[in-house]
Amino acid sequence: QVQLVESGGGLVQAGGSLRLSCAASGRTFSSYGMGWFRQAPGKEREFVARISGSGGTTYYADSVKGRFTISRDNAKNTVYLQMNSLKPEDTAVYFCAADQYYSSNYYSPRDYQYWGQGTQVTVSS
Secondary structure, eight states: OOOEEEEOOEEEETTOOEEEEEEEOSSOGGGSEEEEEEEOTTSOOEEEEEEOTTSOOEEEOTTTTTTEEEEEETTTTEEEEEEOSOOGGGOEEEEEEEESSOOSOTTOGGGOOEEOOOEEEEEEO
16 A cells, blocks of 8 residues: 655746655555546546656656646655646645556546645636
């Protein structure tokens, strides 16, 4: 099992930046694919980004491509989401998630087994 704790959320003006962190427990962090998802009020949880265990492969939602960067430090058991050029529509609770089976459906929340509690990101216009 793995436990996940997000941090780094907050209030930022449009055009600003934030970096989210997700600290994981456990000794096998590098064996998990890691994802970031977000959920705005009244909306379904949506895929944001995914990174492989080694960090060599990443995927992004079209809505964040070119603005957000996912990365990981396996020595620190931490995955990051650098968010630049933030827009009001990026406002949501952001969750990190771990996938131990390396599902091909990396964009589906159902294929992640472990979740953090979420961190609020609010972008003002």
